[in-house]
Amino acid sequence: MKIYTKIMEIGSFIKDEKILREAERVEQIYPFRCTDYYLSLVEEFSSSDPIFRQIFPSFSELDEGEEDPFGEDGSTEHPCLIRRYKDRLLVLSTNQCFVHCRFCTRKRKWRDAPFVFEDFGALERYLKKHPEIQDVLISGGDPFWLPASWFDELLKVVGKIGSVRIVRIGTRSPVVAPEAVEDKLKVLSRHAPVWINTHFNHPKEITGESRKALLSLIKSGCPVNNQSVLLKGINDSYEVLKELLISLLSTGVRPYYLFSCDPVRGTAHFRVPVERGLSLIKRLRKELSGMAVPHFAVDTPHGKRILP
Ligand SMILES: *Cc1c(COP(=O)(O)O)cnc(C)c1O
Helix, strand or coil: HHHHCHHHHHHHHCCHHHHHHHHHHHCCCCCCCEEHHHCCCCCCCCCCCCHHHHHHHHHHHCCCCCCCCCCCCCCCCCCEEEECCCCCEEEEHHHHHCCCCCCCCCCCCCCCCCCCCHHHHHHHHHHHHCCCCCEEEEEEECHHCCCHHHHHHHHHHHHHHHCEEEEECCCHHHCHHHHHHHHHHHHHHHCCCCEEECCCCCHHHHHHHHHHHHHHHHCCCCCEEEEEEEECCCCCHHHHHHHHHHHHHHHEEEEEEEEECCCCCCCHCCCHHHHHHHHHHHHHHCCCHHHHHCCEEECCHHHHEECC
């Protein structure tokens, strides 16, 4: 797998000089990053392409706004342990990802030095001190960036805590780096069931490779759910969402959430009015099986709000 980290490396694909220079300025602030696999899904190197639009820097990212509107930073005694619910703990495994999604809710962390959470002792102490936590979510960054041995250690620690009953991993790897799934399967199957939440936003992302990765996770004892973000110019249409949701189900993946794009600095150009999201969900609910329709959720400093 190759990961491009400079716009210059993919410059030859982009014919419009202005778009290219704009991206090279924006990447100074919010760095570019994409796998060769995900880049190969781009059909047209312009913002009308749903894959291009998710990965390519644009001037709109330099707009004003809050970087951490939900006050995630500083919510527990450890910077990698995030607690917004009594019964759930989110572990920031790393700040590294295979791809920088331009609408990322934690894009403030792209500039930080690369880190990996390895303070398993602190995690164990925290979980022992808080037996009300039943559900541990491993997020990031993309946890599948880390080697299988990291999961083995973490899942062993969590597995020893009797009060923890559910473990989930949030990863976009089946979408952007399906080859990174393979080496995790053995460890995950040993700790099954481990719930996987992945992140498909557009039907074009469901390819032979991504299907294969999803099926191998399911066969290893990992139920897979999907969390999408409603994104302007990418999936804010009934037809696109319908195709996405049905394709997911046909691959064994249950649509879980459709998030309204968070009000994070540098993502305003992706936001769809909540009323529009509500009317899309209403129509989906009317016309599709209940299996296919995710919760429409808006994040707030007090937690997720499901609408209507
Ligand atoms: C989203 C989130 C969770 C999980 O919420 P669910 O609605 O149970 O999926 C847990 N902790 C934090 C900090 C979150 O942002």
